[in-house]
Amino acid sequence: MFIGLDLGTSGLKAVLIDGAQAILAEATAPLTASRPQSGWSEQDPADWLEAADQVMQALGAQRSLDAVQGIGLSGQMHGATLLDASDTVLRPCILWNDTRSVDEAAGLDADPQFRALTGNIVFPGFTAPKLAWVAKHEPDFFARLARVLLPKDYVRLWLTGEAVAEMSDAAGTSWLDVGKRDWSDDLLAATQMTRAQMPRLVEGSDVSGVLRDTLAARWGLPKGVVVAGGGGDNAASAVGVGVVQAGDAFVSLGTSGVLFAASDAYHPDAATAVHSFCHALPNTWHQMGVILAAADALNWFAGVTGRPPAELTHALGPLQAPARPLFLPYLGGERTPHNDANIRAAFLHLDHSLDTVSMTRVVLEGVTHAIRDSFDALSATGTKIDRLIAVGGGSKSDYWVQAIATSLDIAIDLPVSGDFGGAFGAARLGMMAATGAGAEIATRPDIARTIVPDPSLTASFAQAHARYRDSYVALKGLT
Template sequence: MYFLGVDLGTSSVKLVLIDEIGAIIRTTSRDYPLSMPHSGWSEQDPAHWWVESKQGICDIFEGLDKSQLAGISFGGQMHGLVILDEADTVLRPAILWNDGRTMEETAYLNTIVGKDTLASLTANIAFAGFTAPKILWVKKHEPDLFAKISKIMLPKDYLAYKLTGVHCTDYSDAAGMLLLDVANKCWSEEMLDICGITEAQMPKLFESYDVVGTLLPDVAAELGLPETVKICAGAGDNAAAAVGTGTVENGACNLSVGTSGTVFIASDAFTLPDNNAIHAFAHATGGYHLMGCILSAASCNKWWMEDILKTSDFAKEQESFVPLGTNGVVFAPYLMGERTPHNDPQVRGAFLGLGMDTTRGQMTQAVMEGVAYAMRDSLEIAKSLGVDIQSTKICGGGAKSPIWKQIFANVLGIPVQSVETEEGPGLGGAMLAAVGCGVYPSVKAMAAEVVKVTDTTMPDMEIHALYNKGYAQFSTLYQAVKHIKA
């Protein structure tokens, strides 16, 4: 039997096909455009997701027996707003996770409604990227469209709907909407009222591994797949990536160093951070997790290399680094604003400590170190809650750089583990499909069987001590640059 994971990302959809023992049969990806019609805005047409996902399914099964496909599930970019009318027609381009237009709505939620109230209702406070502020923005700026809303969905759930005709979501993705009572796993009636919407407009809630339906006959015929293929709810990209890296046991940690950067810490029990500086979400395992997110991670390095230095030879640029822990240049990686712990979509990045003797290599190194420092911010908050983090997995584009893994190990002071298969949310989605189809009894059981650690980067504790000094300097940087706005 085959199981397909569909990772609906910001720039492309990536598909991963596995068999019943978790071995990867094939992968493929399809790109689609990102629209930024105004400064700070970020949108996509859901039709592009559907077209490219269908083509990806055709591509990945070329030459394979499609009748062996048993299940499909998803990992997907979180927080995006997809709105449908009563005919299930998309009303406007989806407003994505990294869209910063909702400053006024976010401020209203945090100050007028109040952070304490939000935390009591949803276990989180408002961030510009979350879905609820986007709904309020549409209500204020596009009232005609708001009046036509019949269903509110998240990006990956639009694909599930197109495959099954079912309006669904899972708890891990819904937790990032600021509409879910995370502790009790139900829609918050109070938050729906605040946003001027009803529960009838919301999708049905499922665990990530739950079967939500089977393929619609016309879709099955178009794709050449059996109508019996089971579609499972899937998970938000970070929860799906955590499944794919085996970050499922209580206290397990994963760093995802992609376009954005996340610190993901699994928990069997619900935990509410005192200061809401990091997120308290549901996990794809049926449990919960804490998560910190920086809006620019590997994208900082890509910007610096390709747009500023005009090079694609990333490895060569790293040959001129100074010894780790001795770089006097510090970088604030706030190129798209920042989420945790600062919740400031308008702040922008900066270099500190430049001198006439500063080298190109030092600035390149500072970019990579600045991302590691910013992700340590979230880890420190989790540790303040009593979470004992002994090691971390790592995935994403940044995980492919040995020197960056060493920087992370030394900045955090813990071992950084790479896994055998670095397919992140796509693999996690495929694993959720296998669990949903009954091949494994639980997500934890499958992760224990399938996910293998292949490499561990150990910290040098003497260098870690040097980085502690650098981190102390970095910790003052936000206050210095927070008035530099977009």
């Protein structure tokens, strides 16, 4: 048996699979982020460990774990977990959707070696500018810094005692030479960092360490359970849904929104704001467009209305043509294609006819238009996407998935267990590490059904997207 742990922003998910990759048990523990200032987003790493303990005990309550051979890790990317020489956390982790380091990111991005070596813009959400911000604004913490870890890798440190990162997550730090799949000493030096402060690197399917005996005993696992390198959340989700070869792609409607395409070569195009990262498997890369608020935008609106997100989406009925009102979902800035940390969300063209149902529709359409922006950016790099798999909590809304399918004019498959893509992919990586298996086990999941575009509405979605793009330009001029 094999376990996958997926450390998300809103919760930590776990799945237990058998040797045939059937899911035997699953569990989730909730997490919350704090926003002490506008544009800031933080979590206490201690909460991750408590959540991991909860889900492991929940799995054990459902099935015996005495035959587990491997554990794989998946997690939210880019977070800066700062540790001192005794591996004590110095401050709350600065998360992926935190944009406080906009000035530091711009400064690093102006240095040509960053795009040349990483293949990416230095976004404010990436890890390196966060450390530059800490050096400037919290020098006492920076002076005590002995090690920086990405979120899932802090969980790994607790699980195994090993400070290790893997390629897909490391690629989102702005310190990795993505083509060479190694830390760049020059990029580290540009942020007053050294290789000694960085974790050891492995591939996602490699063994990164062995579960501590004390934790194995606590959870009823045997001694010697290996922990795989794992993957960043989207790379792990890609392994989970079989997106591991050129031409394979998925769309994720999690807290953020992602359009992800696998590649067998490294083809960066930083100017498009498309991310070019290592995949979680050796000798494989991927490109993705990322928007900062997908399900997060729906959850925000649900909080405003005081109604659960599922209740809002279930009331929508069949897909409709976009109306004149628009929602720009830039609640915390935007990445692809704008790289704009200062832009903020807006509703436009509201009138008296709008109610909760129609406003929900407008919110989903706004995220759909943002996904279309990423699709256009990926297409501009030469990436071709013919079919998509949908994952993430937002994929439970047929209305939303069909809106995206219609906007992109692409059929979208819904896997049977789409909400556990990251955790399932992590479990597959755990299987690879424990058994020596490779990408051949990362097959496409069983598809529950396929949602196809509505050809009668494709033109209206294209027109609405054009107005959406124009609205961003107008709104940017007001900030």
